[in-house]
Amino acid sequence: xxxxxQLGSHVSVSxxxxxxxxxxxxxxxxxxxxxxxxxxNQGLQLLLKYTTGATLVKGINGFEAEFKKSExxxxxxxxxxxxxxxxxxxxxxxxVSGATNKLIFGTGTLLAVQx
Amino acid sequence: NAGVTQTPKFxxxxxxxxxxxxxxxxxxxxxxxxxxxxxxxxLKLIYxxxxxxxxxxxxxxxxxxxxRSTTEDFPLRLELAAPSQTSVxxxxxxxxxxxxxxxxxxxxxxx
Numbered sequence: 485x486x487x488x489x490q491l492g493s494h495v496s497v498s499x500x501x502x503x504x505x506x507x508x509x510x511x512x513x514x515x516x517x518x519x520x521x522x523x524x525n526q527g528l529q530l531l532l533k534y535t536t537g538a539t540l541v542k543g544i545n546g547f548e549a550e551f552k553k554s555e556x557x558x559x560x561x562x563x564x565x566x567x568x569x570x571x572x573x574x575x576x577x578x579x580v581s582g583a584t585n586k587l588i589f590g591t592g593t594l595l596a597v598q599x
Numbered sequence: 600n601a602g603v604t605q606t607p608k609f610x611x612x613x614x615x616x617x618x619x620x621x622x623x624x625x626x627x628x629x630x631x632x633x634x635x636x637x638x639x640x641x642l643k644l645i646y647x648x649x650x651x652x653x654x655x656x657x658x659x660x661x662x663x664x665x666x667r668s669t670t671e672d673f674p675l676r677l678e679l680a681a682p683s684q685t686s687v688x689x690x691x692x693x694x695x696x697x698x699x700x701x702x703x704x705x706x707x708x709x710x
Contacts, residue, residue: 490623493639495693497693498666516696516697522699525704526703526704527603527689527701527702527703527704528642528689528691528701529701530698530700533698535675535696556601574642577603578656578697582649583649584630584649584655585630585693585695585699586632586644586647587699589641589642590641590706591639591640591641592639592641
């Protein structure tokens, strides 16, 4: 069965510092992987996704993630944090157990950006 | 396109009352989902649908019911509301690529 682990429920960085949010997955088949962002009192919005092909994926707002099969990881990075990046971030993996297009979500990482 | 819409945005229910959370999408997506989100717990799948007339249970279906009479609409019914159903509810839809599109959510309090 697929699963997702996000290390660190809370991460705090200074404005301008590197953002690194960790995601490890478990999947018996090549997965599709996603990062979603949730701003306060809003729904989830897709940041980026990996399906096939290039393992370094660029998303919106300067974020990127690299699919590393050997490490079963899909960490999210941004070179320089901005105050507007403060939000909760969710990693998700495709559930391939049936033709349902379901996603399995991690428990989320709340990113705080200090001035 | 409006995307995925949900109504109401907020609702307070008394224990034992019932209500329906509405969800609609205008992207002609076959797949639709209902999640609940509780602090620190991520998203839990309540019910999902792979097309009109077809629904199935997710991880936490107890206390809820759904129907899918059209491609566009996927209402979630709460019968006999309980305090444990206090949560934020999200509806999502997907085409054929696993990418899910989320509505803005309904914040429900049961007292």
